[in-house]
Amino acid sequence: MLVPKEEFFAADDKNEDSFYTLSGRILLPGDSVPPDVSYVEKHFRLRGGKGGFGSMLRAIGNQIEKTTNREMCRDLSGRRMRDVNAEEKLKQWYAKASEREREKVDRYLERQKRRRETLEKGPLYDHKFDDPEYYRRKAKISDELQSAVNDALEKVVANAKASTTSEPGPSSAPKRQRLWIEHLDGDSLSSDDTDDSSSSAEASPKSDSVVVTSSSETANEETSKTAWEVSDASPRCLPLVENTGDIPALKPEESAASSAANPIPTSKLEPVPSKPVVPGLTEDELSATNSASELEARGLDCLKQSLIDRGLKCGGSLKERAVRLFSVRNLAPADYPAKLKVKPPK
Numbered sequence: 001m002l003v004p005k006e007e008f009f010a011a012d013d014k015n016e017d018s019f020y021t022l023s024g025r026i027l028l029p030g031d032s033v034p035p036d037v038s039y040v041e042k043h044f045r046l047r048g049g050k051g052g053f054g055s056m057l058r059a060i061g062n063q064i065e066k067t068t069n070r071e072m073c074r075d076l077s078g079r080r081m082r083d084v085n086a087e088e089k090l091k092q093w094y095a096k097a098s099e100r101e102r103e104k105v106d107r108y109l110e111r112q113k114r115r116r117e118t119l120e121k122g123p124l125y126d127h128k129f130d131d132p133e134y135y136r137r138k139a140k141i142s143d144e145l146q147s148a149v150n151d152a153l154e155k156v157v158a159n160a161k162a163s164t165t166s167e168p169g170p171s172s173a174p175k176r177q178r179l180w181i182e183h184l185d186g187d188s189l190s191s192d193d194t195d196d197s198s199s200s201a202e203a204s205p206k207s208d209s210v211v212v213t214s215s216s217e218t219a220n221e222e223t224s225k226t227a228w229e230v231s232d233a234s235p236r237c238l239p240l241v242e243n244t245g246d247i248p249a250l251k252p253e254e255s256a257a258s259s260a261a262n263p264i265p266t267s268k269l270e271p272v273p274s275k276p277v278v279p280g281l282t283e284d285e286l287s288a289t290n291s292a293s294e295l296e297a298r299g300l301d302c303l304k305q306s307l308i309d310r311g312l313k314c315g316g317s318l319k320e321r322a323v324r325l326f327s328v329r330n331l332a333p334a335d336y337p338a339k340l341k342v343k344p345p346k
Contacts, residue, residue, distance in 0.1 A: 002039040009033075018044045280306035286329050295322035312340050 008020045013029040020027040021041045027033070033040065071082035278301040281289075286306070289295055295303060296318050303321040307314040310333065312324060328336050 001042050003042045005033045005037060005040050007042070008040050016045065018042055278302045278305055280309045281325075286325070289326065289329065292319070292322040292326040295326055298322075310336070311342055312336065313342055 003020075008027060011018075011020070011029075019042075021043065022033065022037065027040060071080070071085065073081050075081060075084060278299070280302060281295075281298065298306075300318055300321065303318070303325055304314045306325055307321060310325075310328065312328065314321065316324070324340055328340065
């Protein structure tokens, strides 16, 4: 601050709280002041210790220079550099939004253009295959396959003609040889429908006949050994046994009369054994049981019947049934747990 030069001359020489300067030069006690100068500068001294703030600043500066995480540093306003950089990137991203949309549309149009070009060219437009050996072998295989099929058909037709020209047997009408395709299908060809009425009448009793495969030596044996085979069932049924002369072929009327005259005795039929019902445990027997392991000795059937009698679930292994039954020991039916009871039908 500026003070009159008279104050400088009147100041105490031992004053340590302030000092005076003139044009940047310190005025010591006894110095002269030019006559044309009326004011001098007065400075006050600040009392305090050594300080140390400069050392602190230097230490912080060293740390800043050594760190590698610049994002965690702060600027002069106190904001993290990470937040400042993120804000700057967000502004740039918003500024380029229209450009990104335009690039997206351009990429879509480019894909559509490539697809149209591909469709116009067709599949495998750039594939070129020219192998004479392949075409030669392909034609050869086709010819050999056709020749093999023709030869097989000729053999089948020849065998069919040979079987139809053979002499018929004395006890049956001539039997037509079935083609291989008929064996696969299990049905006769449409040519059977064009036969005359006489051959149809002769073949009908044979197809509907019932053949008995029994002899006089086995007449006293069980009737279950007599085989009845009906041929008018589905193709999966057993085929008819051809009449060889030893076993007479019965007509339907004769077979029905024979079965009525010789009924199958019911005493010869073996009864189907029924599984005995195992009684369940009574309340007294269950109360006398001390553990579930003792109930396991009763067996699965006994435990199942005991659970059924009490309206409880009876499934599970032997151990599960024993534990379930032992859990309701000394309980009234109304106190049985709901999870153990059988759900009523809806």
